[in-house]
Amino acid sequence: MSSILDIRDLKKVYEGGFEALKGVTLSIEEGEILALLGPNGAGKTTLISTICGITTASSGSVLVGGHDIETEFRAARSLIGLVPQEINLEPFETVLNTVRFSRGLFGKKRDDALIEKILRQLSLWDKRKSRTMELSGGMKRRVLIAKALAHEPRVLFLDEPTAGVDVELRKDMWETVADLKADGVTIILTTHYIEEAEAIADRVGVINGGQLLLVEDKESLMQRLGQKQLRIELQEPVKSLPDALMNGTDLSLSDDGLSVTYTYDTQAERTGIAALMADMSSAGLILRDLQTQQSSLEDIFVGLVQEGQS
Amino acid sequence: MNWAAVKAIYVYEMARFFRTLAQSFISPVISTSLYFVVFGAAIGSRIQEVEGVSYGAFIVPGLIMLTVITQGISNASFGIYFPKFIGTIYELLSAPVSFLEIVIGYVGAAATKSLFIGIVILITAGFFVDLSIAHPIAMLSFLVLTCISFALMGFIIGIWAKSFEQLQLVPLLIVTPLVFLGGSFYSISMLPPFWQTVTLFNPVVYLISGFRWAFFGLADVPIFYSLFAIAGFMGLCLFAIAWIFRTGWRIRS
Numbered sequence: 363m364s365s366i367l368d369i370r371d372l373k374k375v376y377e378g379g380f381e382a383l384k385g386v387t388l389s390i391e392e393g394e395i396l397a398l399l400g401p402n403g404a405g406k407t408t409l410i411s412t413i414c415g416i417t418t419a420s421s422g423s424v425l426v427g428g429h430d431i432e433t434e435f436r437a438a439r440s441l442i443g444l445v446p447q448e449i450n451l452e453p454f455e456t457v458l459n460t461v462r463f464s465r466g467l468f469g470k471k472r473d474d475a476l477i478e479k480i481l482r483q484l485s486l487w488d489k490r491k492s493r494t495m496e497l498s499g500g501m502k503r504r505v506l507i508a509k510a511l512a513h514e515p516r517v518l519f520l521d522e523p524t525a526g527v528d529v530e531l532r533k534d535m536w537e538t539v540a541d542l543k544a545d546g547v548t549i550i551l552t553t554h555y556i557e558e559a560e561a562i563a564d565r566v567g568v569i570n571g572g573q574l575l576l577v578e579d580k581e582s583l584m585q586r587l588g589q590k591q592l593r594i595e596l597q598e599p600v601k602s603l604p605d606a607l608m609n610g611t612d613l614s615l616s617d618d619g620l621s622v623t624y625t626y627d628t629q630a631e632r633t634g635i636a637a638l639m640a641d642m643s644s645a646g647l648i649l650r651d652l653q654t655q656q657s658s659l660e661d662i663f664v665g666l667v668q669e670g671q672s
Numbered sequence: 673m674n675w676a677a678v679k680a681i682y683v684y685e686m687a688r689f690f691r692t693l694a695q696s697f698i699s700p701v702i703s704t705s706l707y708f709v710v711f712g713a714a715i716g717s718r719i720q721e722v723e724g725v726s727y728g729a730f731i732v733p734g735l736i737m738l739t740v741i742t743q744g745i746s747n748a749s750f751g752i753y754f755p756k757f758i759g760t761i762y763e764l765l766s767a768p769v770s771f772l773e774i775v776i777g778y779v780g781a782a783a784t785k786s787l788f789i790g791i792v793i794l795i796t797a798g799f800f801v802d803l804s805i806a807h808p809i810a811m812l813s814f815l816v817l818t819c820i821s822f823a824l825m826g827f828i829i830g831i832w833a834k835s836f837e838q839l840q841l842v843p844l845l846i847v848t849p850l851v852f853l854g855g856s857f858y859s860i861s862m863l864p865p866f867w868q869t870v871t872l873f874n875p876v877v878y879l880i881s882g883f884r885w886a887f888f889g890l891a892d893v894p895i896f897y898s899l900f901a902i903a904g905f906m907g908l909c910l911f912a913i914a915w916i917f918r919t920g921w922r923i924r925s
Contacts, residue, residue: 415924
């Protein structure tokens with residue numbers, strides 16, 4: 363796969379001195395879905411706005427499909443579709459007209475068949491003659507997606523596509539994203555719903571304080587940083603754990619004294635489970651049940667952001 | 673040039689105009705008729721003729737100018753302010769269009785609208801007074817140039833404005849008084865000498881005078897001054913727009 367988006371040391375300092383991006387470098391492969399995770403104010407929207415031409419970069423470079431966003435802005439922007447975070451639509455215009463307008467703005471010839479396909483795909487065809495002000499919030503968001511897709515972009519930016527959207531619609535949106543990926547569209551979405559990144563992304567980037575803390579394949583990220591917890595339930599409650607068990611291992615006893623939690627790294631050479639079992643047995647503890655639990659992307663994310671702040 | 677984008681902006685803007693065609697069409701017709709009733713009938717019955725032209729006919733060029741100037745400004749300023757206000761400007765900024773194309777699209781549509789209204793007024797006026805146009809090509813050229821120039825000015829105001837109040841500020845406080853005091857309804861030769869001199873500092877005088885010359889062959893100031901004034905004003909607006917777009921002032925952060 364070749365990289366379709368190449369961001370090098372991108373910085374953005376707003377008037378007044380606020381440094382929204384502190385040198386972001388990122389390369390995105392064609393056809394992948396990258397989820398950018400970050401808390402509010404992390405720089406997600408600034409990053410997208412700068413790539414798309416809404417704000418200008420203070421320094422650094424961005425290539426889209428090999429075209430520089432400043433010197434070859436026409437070629438670069440032609441490849442990009444943007445779905446903004448805010449629902450920005452002209453209220454009095456009909457769905458069909460506003461989508462057609464978007465296509466025209468990108469210099470493309472009118473193509474009613476394509477617009478119909480997009481509107482049908484997004485379940486908007488029946489609403490094509492409605493004015494956008496008459497639509498529900500979820501429908502409006504779909505109109506924004508239709509507008510972004512109207513010029514057949516190869517890279518689609520979705521800035522918090524499911525913010526304030528109900529669960530059902532969110533699942534619909536994920537399906538739409540999966541369909542787009544199947545069509546070969548590269549998708550970069552920002553979100554602060556970890557669940558969303560976990561569900562649809564191929565790679566996950568974590569951004570905070572204008573810095574990209576990490577970008578990694580979702581699966582390997584979860585594996586690499588993932589910790590597992592082993593919960594051991596005891597037959598009889600104990601007041602405290604024998605000293606022999608406590609040397610160097612990450613163990614904790616529940617308040618009722620009936621369960622012991624052991625946290626370990628799945629990628630470590632030795633997980634230490636076998637040794638722990640043997641030690642517990644020789645300490646006279648009788649086990650009733652065992653349970654393991656994988657940490658979620660959310661735990662990883664919170665860990666990273668806190669680490670960055672400390 | 674991305675002409676398809678220019679066309680898209682132009683068509684989209686014109687669609688707004690046609691959506692509200694009744695308002696766009698009826699309101700200038702009614703206000704022109706009112707001007708004719710009030711100025712033409714009431715005052716005209718006392719003035720009769722100005723420099724050999726009946727008063728009713730004399731005020732037609734000024735009336736058209738008054739309307740195309742105010743309409744040109746309000747259409748263009750609203751046209752670009754509205755996307756800023758509701759946030760749809762993101763689409764323009766992220767599209768492969770240059771600022772020049774944005775200006776041609778928006779200003780072209782706003783100028784077309786005011787030209788359309790100007791012609792409607794001209795036709796309406798034809799029902800009230802006998803009109804003859806001495807220099808039709810010059811008349812049309814003046815009309816088109818004025819429509820474009822003031823649409824450019826409106827565009828600048830729309831970019832500058834941060835609120836609807838500011839959007840109204842320049843037209844209400846500066847442009848309307850200048851147009852009213854620019855000889856729309858009188859010849860400046862009717863003023864006392866002192867005020868004649870003061871009036872010459874009003875740029876709109878030159879526009880109305882030139883336009884009136886195209887109708888009746890008579891002017892308050894030499895026709896070349898008028899041409900110079902409209903060309904200079906347009907150049908000024910273009911210069912301001914070029915600067916705005918080079919710096920991204922109030923558009924791109």
